[in-house]
Amino acid sequence: MTPGVSSPRTRQQRGPSRQRFDPTRVVLIAVASAGAAGSLCWTSLTGFVEPHAALAFGVLVALGELARITLPGNREVAPIASAGAIGYTFLVTIGGEPVHHSPAQVIAVVAVGLAVGELPHVAVGRTPRWSDLARRLLIVAIIAVAFRPSTLWLEPSGPHWGYKLSMMGALVMLVWLVDSAIAAAIRAERLRTRFTVAYRDEVRALLPIGLAVGASGILIALASSVMGLVALLVFTAPLLVTQVAFRRFAEIRLTYLQTVRALSRVTEVGGYVETGHSRRVSRLAQAVGCELAMRESDLLELEYAALMHDIGQLSLRDPIPSGATVLAPPREQRRIAELGSAVIRETGVLDSVADLVRRQCEPYMGDGDDGPPPLGSRIIKVANAFDDLVGESKDRDRIEAVLQRLRMDTDREYDPAVVEALASVLNRPAPRWSGVRLLSGTPLGSGGSPSMAEPAQEGARDG
Amino acid sequence: MRALPAVARVYVCLVVLGAAAVLVIGPYEGIAPETLILLAVVFVVAESIARLVDGGRTGISPSLSVSLAAVVITGPVGAAVVGLCSSLLLRRQGLVKRLFNGGQLALTGYAAGHAFQLLGGEQGVPDRSDFPWIVLPFTASILVHTVVNVLLVTTLMWCLGVVRIQQVRTVRWRPLAVLELSSMGYGMLGLFIAAVWGLVGAFAVLLVLLPLFIARWAFDQYIAEQRAHDATLATLCQAVETKDYYTRGHCMRVSKASGMIAQELGMHAERVQTIRYAGMLHDVGKLGVPTKVLQKSGKLTEEEFAAIQLHPMRGYEIVREIGFLDEALAGIMHHHERMDGRGYPMGLAGEEIPEFARIISVADAFDCMTSTRSYRKARSIEEAIAELRRCAGPQFDPRMVDALISAVARDGWETPDAVEPPDDDLVEVAQQDHDDPSVPLRVAKEAERS
Numbered sequence: 001m002t003p004g005v006s007s008p009r010t011r012q013q014r015g016p017s018r019q020r021f022d023p024t025r026v027v028l029i030a031v032a033s034a035g036a037a038g039s040l041c042w043t044s045l046t047g048f049v050e051p052h053a054a055l056a057f058g059v060l061v062a063l064g065e066l067a068r069i070t071l072p073g074n075r076e077v078a079p080i081a082s083a084g085a086i087g088y089t090f091l092v093t094i095g096g097e098p099v100h101h102s103p104a105q106v107i108a109v110v111a112v113g114l115a116v117g118e119l120p121h122v123a124v125g126r127t128p129r130w131s132d133l134a135r136r137l138l139i140v141a142i143i144a145v146a147f148r149p150s151t152l153w154l155e156p157s158g159p160h161w162g163y164k165l166s167m168m169g170a171l172v173m174l175v176w177l178v179d180s181a182i183a184a185a186i187r188a189e190r191l192r193t194r195f196t197v198a199y200r201d202e203v204r205a206l207l208p209i210g211l212a213v214g215a216s217g218i219l220i221a222l223a224s225s226v227m228g229l230v231a232l233l234v235f236t237a238p239l240l241v242t243q244v245a246f247r248r249f250a251e252i253r254l255t256y257l258q259t260v261r262a263l264s265r266v267t268e269v270g271g272y273v274e275t276g277h278s279r280r281v282s283r284l285a286q287a288v289g290c291e292l293a294m295r296e297s298d299l300l301e302l303e304y305a306a307l308m309h310d311i312g313q314l315s316l317r318d319p320i321p322s323g324a325t326v327l328a329p330p331r332e333q334r335r336i337a338e339l340g341s342a343v344i345r346e347t348g349v350l351d352s353v354a355d356l357v358r359r360q361c362e363p364y365m366g367d368g369d370d371g372p373p374p375l376g377s378r379i380i381k382v383a384n385a386f387d388d389l390v391g392e393s394k395d396r397d398r399i400e401a402v403l404q405r406l407r408m409d410t411d412r413e414y415d416p417a418v419v420e421a422l423a424s425v426l427n428r429p430a431p432r433w434s435g436v437r438l439l440s441g442t443p444l445g446s447g448g449s450p451s452m453a454e455p456a457q458e459g460a461r462d463g
Numbered sequence: 464m465r466a467l468p469a470v471a472r473v474y475v476c477l478v479v480l481g482a483a484a485v486l487v488i489g490p491y492e493g494i495a496p497e498t499l500i501l502l503a504v505v506f507v508v509a510e511s512i513a514r515l516v517d518g519g520r521t522g523i524s525p526s527l528s529v530s531l532a533a534v535v536i537t538g539p540v541g542a543a544v545v546g547l548c549s550s551l552l553l554r555r556q557g558l559v560k561r562l563f564n565g566g567q568l569a570l571t572g573y574a575a576g577h578a579f580q581l582l583g584g585e586q587g588v589p590d591r592s593d594f595p596w597i598v599l600p601f602t603a604s605i606l607v608h609t610v611v612n613v614l615l616v617t618t619l620m621w622c623l624g625v626v627r628i629q630q631v632r633t634v635r636w637r638p639l640a641v642l643e644l645s646s647m648g649y650g651m652l653g654l655f656i657a658a659v660w661g662l663v664g665a666f667a668v669l670l671v672l673l674p675l676f677i678a679r680w681a682f683d684q685y686i687a688e689q690r691a692h693d694a695t696l697a698t699l700c701q702a703v704e705t706k707d708y709y710t711r712g713h714c715m716r717v718s719k720a721s722g723m724i725a726q727e728l729g730m731h732a733e734r735v736q737t738i739r740y741a742g743m744l745h746d747v748g749k750l751g752v753p754t755k756v757l758q759k760s761g762k763l764t765e766e767e768f769a770a771i772q773l774h775p776m777r778g779y780e781i782v783r784e785i786g787f788l789d790e791a792l793a794g795i796m797h798h799h800e801r802m803d804g805r806g807y808p809m810g811l812a813g814e815e816i817p818e819f820a821r822i823i824s825v826a827d828a829f830d831c832m833t834s835t836r837s838y839r840k841a842r843s844i845e846e847a848i849a850e851l852r853r854c855a856g857p858q859f860d861p862r863m864v865d866a867l868i869s870a871v872a873r874d875g876w877e878t879p880d881a882v883e884p885p886d887d888d889l890v891e892v893a894q895q896d897h898d899d900p901s902v903p904l905r906v907a908k909e910a911e912r913s
Contacts, residue, residue, distance in 0.1 A: 208681065226659065258784055
């Protein structure tokens with residue numbers, strides 16, 4: 001599947017207005033670039049004050065941007081750049097000398113710093129993540145506009161420090177909440193999930209690094225008044241340690257995902273299931289999970305479980321015909337689920353994933369004393385059945401027929417809410433659908449064989 | 464702690480008495496009591512949080528910064544008081560241990576304080592004029608702090624008989640250097656806490672230590688995720704080989720043997736870890752070989768042999784998307800190449816074969832020979848080594864064979880228990896093993912068949 005082949009026709013069908021258009025994202029980027037341009041113009045007209053400090057902080061911001069990291073969930077952050085920018089905003093004195101830069105100068109310096117730090121990334125072919133970049137600038141702009149005017153009437157030192165410190169703390173908390181809200185709005189648009197769920201996810205994901213950045217920013221501003229600009233170097237060090245730790249965590253999280261994704265293919269190589277089945281089920285399940293407003297941590301478990309849902313077949317002597325578990329007798333299905341769950345439980349760390357896999361073939365109201373199976377299991381059941389019946393086919397009629405068949409079984413087997421969510425996922429224009437891949441942090445399909453590339457998406461496009 | 468040797472008892476008494484003497488003698492002038500109390504409280508809280516966060520695994524903690532800040536702000540006696548407060552720590556600990564910890568930290572702080580003042584450092588919150596020269600006496604005081612601390616604790620260990628002097632030669636320098644550097648870093652922050660203390664008081668500690676605590680937390684998350692990843696990888700690899708009863712545990716043992724060879728060759732720790740992963744994953748492609756081929760006992764046809772020859776490529780295809788494997792991918796793909804160029808899939812020879820592949824191929828054959836197969840019993844380690852020696856040159860890289868032999872001679876090798884497959888239709892039994900160098904696969908030649 002190459003975009004060049006399918007896109008002209010689909011574009012014509014959908015029309016340009018159905019192209020990916022996330023209003024929050026566009027407004028955010030527009031506001032940020034307008035702010036940056038305006039501040040730059042204003043400051044170059046009125047002139048830069050204290051150019052040494054501006055240069056030092058600009059360099060710090062640029063270096064921080066250069067060393068930015070990507071947290072799990074594809075969240076790009078640049079802790080050192082943000083801390084440097086916050087430090088510059090809160091700067092009142094340097095080594096006892098008061099400084100007087102205006103909010104516009106803060107925004108201009110930070111914008112130039114970010115842009116300079118972005119250049120090497122662009123040079124090696126990494127496209128900037130405009131929305132994340134805009135958010136980094138925007139939080140600084142908010143703090144600058146709120147805080148800078150107050151430095152005019154605050155004494156540089158003395159009894160005001162307590163007051164100033166609490167003001168800084170409150171401001172940092174406030175912008176962090178605003179920042180999470182913007183990030184959540186963009187995420188909710190992209191993944192088609194509920195804003196409140198996305199907001200909770202963002203707050204949870206950004207809290208630790210946000211605290212570290214806020215504390216370091218305030219500290220840089222405070223320490224500069226005692227030590228001068230050396231403080232920049234000194235108080236970047238703890239943040240650097242923090243950043244290294246987060247980077248390693250993000251890397252191992254990505255590795256983990258890659259490992260599970262790769263090894264989920266052993267069932268295909270062994271001829272147990274059709275090529276690409278595990279991945280298609282995993283993508284579908286994630287999209288449905290987003291539609292049903294699952295939390296990020298649950299979505300990750302769902303992805304693992306969906307990737308490994310057929311691992312139990314490895315213990316079978318002979319592959320079941322065409323690998324479609326939906327056509328196997330219920331007893332056999334149950335056994336595959338139990339065997340797979342036992343394998344996963346063996347890891348000792350994926351107990352809830354094992355539970356999702358174990359209960360993947362139960363009817364949606366449950367059939368034992370355990371009550372209904374977890375939502376993840378119900379989603380996997382539907383996604384697996386859909387993919388077993390449709391496979392790589394892109395035929396719209398066949399998809400409709402299979403959906404109809406699933407709907408007919410909603411009185412007992414399949415959860416009606418999940419089936420309806422699946423239907424709306426499949427009816428969605430393709431780009432949004434494929435946005436799900438952003439969840440996991442890597443563009444899928446780029447390294448995979450062409451036959452594995454998102455057939456379900458193709459199906460949705462044809463409609 | 465109950466059965467404390469007499470020497471240790473005397474030593475702990477001495478340390479505690481010494482600390483008490485320092486505290487009684489003083490002098491206390493020039494120390495603001497509220498500053499001292501605040502520092503002590505912050506120290507205890509920081510230390511307790513550090514213990515909470517990482518469970519006390521590492522010896523140093525961010526509270527070191529606080530005690531060095533106390534050295535600057537309150538001088539030797541104040542630092543001693545703050546150090547003693549560590550015996551009030553919020554955790555369960557025996558009384559003797561508490562007392563000793565408090566006592567030794569008090570003495571350490573006292574010594575560091577004197578070192579600081581001896582080199583011209585002044586007691587009190589440093590101001591602008593003190594920078595940057597204050598860094599010199601402060602560095603000295605960090606060094607004294609570290610040395611005295613290590614001395615006092617090592618002596619206790621020696622009294623308890625945990626450490627013996629002659630073991631010093633085998634100290635690993637790298638982790639020690641990392642530990643020292645990070646403790647220097649934490650110590651340096653003490654000066655800056657002291658500098659900011661003049662502006663915002665105890666908040667300085669919060670602001671400085673918050674990023675560090677968060678870093679620790681993130682680092683713990685990283686370790687946990689790493690463990691989870693390794694466990695999952697191992698489990699999935701084992702799941703792949705459950706099909707053939709005799710080869711169970713093969714991937715784990717090949718992983719271990721490959722790691723031993725790599726270590727013996729003096730590879731960097733990261734590469735050793737990567738080759739462990741490669742050894743673990745080397746046979747995932749075997750699942751693509753039809754079961755009937757694996758179970759055939761006689762000669763193989765060309766097609767069947769070709770199917771077996773395909774498995775390294777299959778394995779490579781499965782794992783190539785795993786980013787961190789990198790060098791290991793080549794190892795997986797070429798682990799059946801032979802030094803004389805008659806191996807598969809590419810027929811590479813000698814140094815053309817990637818280093819990882821040469822390692823895995825030796826480890827692979829070694830484990831195969833020392834475990835039981837359906838057509839033969841397990842061989843002894845000596846027999847297997849003799850066979851490896853015989854094949855070194857044409858089949859294996861002699862360097863890798865030697866490394867394995869000396870690693871096994873030093874660390875030993877645990878052969879798997881002899882297994883008897885139960886009578887179960889789930890279990891399948893291969894009639895030959897492609898890894899076995901002593902019983903090579905026999906392929907019927909075209910001429911023979913016709």
